[in-house]
Amino acid sequence: MTPPPPPERKQVLLRLDPAVYxxxxxxxxxxxxxxxxxxxxxxxxxxxxSGRLPSGAAPIARRGRPPKRPAPPAAE
Structure with missing residues (x-):
């Protein structure tokens, strides 16, 4: 069974002062x-x-190599 796809990430345009960036x-x-x-x-x-983080906000996705899954038991 495959896990459901992750929710789409919202894309926003952000203009910053170059020194701030x-x-x-x-x-x-x-x-x-x-x-x-x-x-x-x-x-x-x-x-x-500030107490404004929505309780339903998904955690930040971890980057890099996914954690190792335990090997399935060997068939006898």
Whole structure:
């Protein structure tokens, strides 16, 4: 059985001052994130701290190699 597809991600256009973007990109690099992931991380943290993060918001998708699944039992 295949898992359901993940919900579509909302795409938005964001205009930033170039100096702000450069600082954000450096910060993201320091934390091994993309600039996009850093923006989402910071927005979610601000929403949570203000009590405005929706309870139904999906967690941030983890990037990289998926976790190993246990091998199925060997047939005897």
């Amino acid at each position: 450069e600082a954000l990109a450096r910060w993201a690099s320091d934390e091994l994130r993309s600039a996009n992931a850093q923006i989402e991380f910071l927005l979610r943290r601000a929403l949570a701290e």
